[in-house]
Amino acid sequence: MSRPAGRLTRWWRRRSLRTRLTVIAATAIAVSVFVAFQVAIELLDRELQDTARNQLRADSRVLATNAERSGLAQVPLPPYPGSGGLVRVILPDGSTRTPAGQPALPAVSEAAGRVAQGASADLMESTGSDDDGYLVYTLRAGDGAVQAARVADGSQNNRFGWGMLLIGLVCVAGGALVGRTVARAGLAPIDRLTAAAVRVAHTRDLDADIPDEGGGEIRRLIRSINDMLAALRESRQAQRLLAEDAAHELKTPLTSLRLNAELLIRLDRRGTLDSALPPESRTRLLNDLGAQVAELSTLAAELTDLARGDVSDESTxxxxxxxxxxxxxxxxxxxxxxxxxxxxxxxxxxxxxxxxxxxxxxxxxxxxxxxxxxxxxxxxxxxxxxxxxxxxxxxxxxxxxxxxxxxxxxxxxxxxxxxxxxxxxxxxxxxxxxxxxxxxxxxxxxxxxxxxxxxxxxxxxxxxxxxxxxx
Known part of the structure; x- marks a missing residue:
């Protein structure tokens, strides 16, 4: 993985779930808007192109009709009004006629010349680029041809694109806001669950069940945590009972062992151990001490075994x-x-x-x-x-x-x-x-x-x- 990608991954992992949901929602909306923008631009461009071609064909047919009626050299060409479509008449000798005041069109192409010579009936062609050129339609008329043209203008697409971009930015911002709001509302049970878990951790109060709210995964999570708390309560209760029972059971043998040991120590300090305790009594006392120590050892081993529960390193x-x-x-x-x-x-x-x-x-x-x-x-x-x-x-x-x-x-x-x-x-x-x-x-x-x-x-x-x- 490259270093920038690694930094991005670490940044993403450090974000909260709420921030992640917000970023995901905003990204999804941004991608959707971008795709919609591209599709809309493509559809608009095709629609404008089709409209322009149909208009050029209609203008050419009108001019061709007039040319066939009056002749290519005499067909009237009104002065150019300053805007709108452009027209041109191609005479049989290859020369052209244009309305007065009309901007100059590109030279007649070889393909358009062949239409004027009768090689084909019509021709739709583009010159220059989409933003700085002409769309020209050539139609056979009489012994020559007529042409209708328009300047290729991408300003409409650009205005539409900027509008879509502005709308997209607004949608992304709105999506981020909506994603943040939805994340806050959807994660509210998680926040309450976290607060309850922190409270239990601080107070050690395992009796405080977390309220069962929400639905679906949230409810299952809350129930699982409540089950875990119940299991912890049972475990703590079992530990307390074990400690209480162990203390009770250890009290008697420990007391007896302590009294017997204190008796031996006291007699030994006085130097009356041999006189106060005959050999039989001393043997019996020592046997009792040994039995009590053995009983305590057995009890300690059994308590250890019980305290370990089912935890064992022994393999099955x-x-x-x-x-x-x-x-x-x-x-x-x-x-x-x-x-x-x-x-x-x-x-x-x-x-x-x-x-x-x-x-x-x-x-x-x-x-x-x-x-x-x-x-x-x-x-x-x-x-x-x-x-x-x-x-x-x-x-x-x-x-x-x-x-x-x-x-x-x-x-x-x-x-x-x-x-x-x-x-x-x-x-x-x-x-x-x-x-x-x-x-x-x-x-x-x-x-x-x-x-x-x-x-x-x-x-x-x-x-x-x-x-x-x-x-």
């Missing part, structure tokens, strides 16, 4: 869900050696994020392990049912009360019977979020062994060939 791939389930069961056994997991899995391929799915399965196994008696394993089954991969995790515990089922996947919700057990109340909430993100569903029922049965349904995927890479 086609994977065998059986591998994910086996890996999650192995991790559960390593974290809680007393837990026993009975696996019954078949290969089922799904499209998903491996780490997120493994976290969900691990939470299901951990939750079942809390309730399953020591002599009863946690049952984990994976199979394919039609277009779905079905994962079931059950235990032989007391099961979930009917009153707790509607809230079992809520954040930080813990049934009364579970408050004495370790946990944050976030595990099943994370499970539901991961399953929802993968287009599946999770339900709760009672297992055949009397405990809880949690079922996860995920859309199955077609296994890719070994030599193909995931897209």
């Amino acid at each position: 791939e086609v994977l065998d869900l059986a591998d994910v389930v086996v890996a999650a069961a192995t991790r559960a056994r390593s974290r809680v050696p007393d837990i026993e997991v009975a696996l019954d899995v078949t290969s089922v391929w799904v499209s998903g994020r491996p780490a997120a799915l493994q976290r969900a399965v691990l939470n299901l196994v951990d939750n079942a392990g809390k309730w399953s008696p020591a002599d009863q394993p946690v049952g984990v089954r994976l199979r394919a049912e039609g277009a779905w991969a079905v994962l079931e995790v059950d235990d032989a515990g007391p099961g979930i009360d009917a009153a707790d089922v509607p809230r079992v996947f809520d954040r930080f919700y813990r049934a009364d019977s579970a408050r004495a057990l370790p946990g944050s109340g976030l595990g099943l909430s994370i499970v539901q979020r991961v399953v929802d993100a993968h287009g599946g569903r999770v339900t709760v029922a009672r297992s055949a062994r009397g405990g809880a049965l949690l079922r996860v349904d995920l859309p199955a995927a077609v296994r890719q060939p070994e030599n193909s890479a995931p897209s």
